[in-house]
Amino acid sequence: MALHLTFDDGPDPVWTPVVLDALAAAGATATFFVLGPRVRAHPDLVRATVAAGHRVEPHADQHDRHDRMDRHQIRADTDAVVDALRAVDVEPTRWRTPWGLVTDDTRRVADDVGLALVGWDADTHDWRGDLAEEMVVAIKREAPNGGIVLAHDGLGPGATRPGCAETARLIPMAAAWGVARGLTLEPLPEPRAAPATLAFAGKRP
Ligand SMILES: [Zn+2]
Numbered sequence: 001m002a003l004h005l006t007f008d009d010g011p012d013p014v015w016t017p018v019v020l021d022a023l024a025a026a027g028a029t030a031t032f033f034v035l036g037p038r039v040r041a042h043p044d045l046v047r048a049t050v051a052a053g054h055r056v057e058p059h060a061d062q063h064d065r066h067d068r069m070d071r072h073q074i075r076a077d078t079d080a081v082v083d084a085l086r087a088v089d090v091e092p093t094r095w096r097t098p099w100g101l102v103t104d105d106t107r108r109v110a111d112d113v114g115l116a117l118v119g120w121d122a123d124t125h126d127w128r129g130d131l132a133e134e135m136v137v138a139i140k141r142e143a144p145n146g147g148i149v150l151a152h153d154g155l156g157p158g159a160t161r162p163g164c165a166e167t168a169r170l171i172p173m174a175a176a177w178g179v180a181r182g183l184t185l186e187p188l189p190e191p192r193a194a195p196a197t198l199a200f201a202g203k204r205p
Contacts, residue, residue, distance in 0.1 A: 001146035003139075003178040004188050005030040005171070006120065008059050008096060009154035011038050011045040015164035019153040020052055022168045026175035028185035029053045033096040033118075036061035036081035038154065043088045050090060055187035057094045058082055058115070063157055066097055071105035078109055093191050094118045098156075116191035121147030124170065129161035132170040139174055146183045149174065 005023075010016045011034055023030055032049055034056055039046055049056050061080035069077070082092050095115035097106055102117055110117050122142035124135040139149055151167050152159070178185050 001181075001183050003143065003146045003174065003181075003183040003185050004148045005151065005174065005185060006033060006096070006118070006148055006188070007031070007151050007153035007167070008033045009038075009063075009152045009156035009159075010034055011042045011049065012154035012164070013042055013045065015155075015168070016042075016045050016049070016153045018168045019164065019171065020049060020054075022171035023054070024052060026172045026185070028171065028175045029055075029187050030185070031055045031057060031094070031118075031187045032153065033057050033059035033094075034081070034085070035059055035063060035154070035156075036084040039081070039084040039088065046085070046088045046090065053187075055094075056085065056090050057096070057118075057188075058085060058092045059096055060098045063098045065099065066101045066103045066106045069105070071108055074103075074105050074109045075112065078113055078115075082113060082115075094188055096120075100150075118148065118188065120150035122149045124149060124151045124167070126151050126164070126167045126170070127156065127159045127161065130166065132166045132173055135166070135170045136173050136177060140177065146178070146181070148188070 046056055058081040061077045085092050096118045100119055122139045175185050
């Protein structure tokens with residue numbers, strides 16, 4: 001079993017290096033769901049993240065709500081962040097949407113672009129300023145046998161904390177707990193060659 005730490009809304013020139021240092025010190029690797037403008041502003045940070053053994057995947061370009069967007073708007077936004085990643089030699093395979101919102105149009109775009117949608121099992125609520133100790137409690141409760149942990153290495157819309165220091169402080173605590181549980185801390189695996197949704201295409205209503 002694995003504990004998949006995931007970090008949204010970066011790369012951030014201040015906090016992503018802090019998170020990367022904490023992951024390295026903990027011997028953990030993770031997945032980062034990034035924002036297009038921040039990739040374009042900090043391409044070297046994305047390259048450093050990949051070079052450290054982590055995976056970098058798209059979150060959004062403009063961090064808008066999919067339930068207020070049509071299929072063409074979602075596709076255009078997704079193409080923008082995917083293009084930003086390809087410009088730094090990252091080929092996206094997975095996708096976490098803003099706030100995890102997934103509509104029928106989101107699913108169609110994911111299929112069209114070839115991205116596997118990713119949610120989470122445990123929500124650290126780090127964006128609202130929870131302490132690392134509180135986040136560990138949430139992980140133990142919501143992912144007792146491993147799974148996907150949602151956290152943030154950047155400040156997105158709605159964040160009510162000044163920075164990501166508590167998220168960095170969480171990393172060694174989560175890693176120590178995970179290792180004691182026999183969990184490996186590693187990036188989300190690559191999706192199967194064919195998008196999982198294709199296998200069920202014939203059974204869809
Ligand atoms: Zn976000």
